[in-house]
Amino acid sequence: MVDFNKRSFWNFTFKEILAIISSVAIPIALAIYTSIGSAQQKQQAEKKQQFDFAQSRELRQQTLYDEFINNIYKLDKDGYLNDTKNPWAFANAYYRAAHRQWDTIRKADVIQFLKEKQLIGRNNCTNGCKTTKLDDIIRLNELNFDKVHLVSETGILNKLNLQCTSFEQVSMSNAEFTSVNLNGASFDGARLDNVKFVDSSLLCASFIGANLTGAHFSNSNLSGVKMTEDQIKQAYF
The missing domain is CATH 1.20.5 (Single alpha-helices involved in coiled-coils or other helix-helix interfaces)
Incomplete structure (x- = not known):
């Protein structure tokens, strides 16, 4: 049931x-x-x-x-960029005001622009060493270029032309130069810790008083470079 x-x-x-x-x-x-x-x-x-x-x-x-x-x-x-306008106060004022606000990409682009327009690196370094004594119209000294990458678009085929450029007293920590012509360039008094020079030419370049701690020089021409024994010990070759 x-x-x-x-x-x-x-x-x-x-x-x-x-x-x-x-x-x-x-x-x-x-x-x-x-x-x-x-x-x-x-x-x-x-x-x-x-x-x-x-x-x-x-x-x-x-x-x-x-x-x-x-x-x-x-x-x-x-006419404010003529030699008679030395020290080119207006040009440098414009540059420094903008530089402090640029990112690393623009800083690198502007360096190339300044070189192409002969506002920096005006001296003759065709054979490697400086043979003239012209003042740069735009001064790069005492500015910050940390982590800036300067690279040739065509690699070793055509090195980026920055010969005779003055990078004196600049900060370039962790910066990179790849396939760059830096013949006759001056890095006197610069901070170059961990900077990398790859496939670049540094004929007669000057590093007097520069900090080269951890700097790397890979496959780069250093003939006639001005560098002390202590600096050589700081860097890698």
């Missing part, structure tokens, strides 16, 4: 359990879904914020660069 009371009891209990589970599980599932959605939205918002910040920073850097190039163009047009 079937016990209907017991069967009814278990059916009721099962439904009740399902109701309880449903009443608890659905809010939990919704809470988890909402939490995941909120986390994803927050993550997307953070990524967008980082992207917008990077874009804003890049735009700022490019604006500073363009303004400097424009100022130099105006000075040149008005």
Whole structure:
């Protein structure tokens, strides 16, 4: 004989359990879904914020660069870059004001621009050593070039021309020169700890009083370089 009371009891209990589970599980599932959605939205918002910040920073850097190039163009047009305007106060004021705000990429780009326009490295170092005594229009001394990378676009095929450039008393910690012509360049009094010279030419370059702790000279021409025994012990060759 079937016990209907017991069967009814278990059916009721099962439904009740399902109701309880449903009443608890659905809010939990919704809470988890909402939490995941909120986390994803927050993550997307953070990524967008980082992207917008990077874009804003890049735009700022490019604006500073363009303004400097424009100022130099105006000075040149008005004759303020002629030798008669030595010590070229306006040009150096524009340069130093912008330099302090540039990132390492712009600092490297501007060095190449200055060399191409003969505003730095004006002396003749065609044969390696300096044969003239011209003052640079733009002075790089006492500025910060830490972590700047100066690299030839074509590698050893055509070295980046920075010969005769004066980097005296600059800070170039962890900077890198790859396939660069630095013949006759001066690094006197500079901070060059952990700097790397790779596949570069340093004929007659001067390092008088420079800090070369941890500096690396890899496959670079050092003929006629001015360097003390103590400095040689500081660096790697």
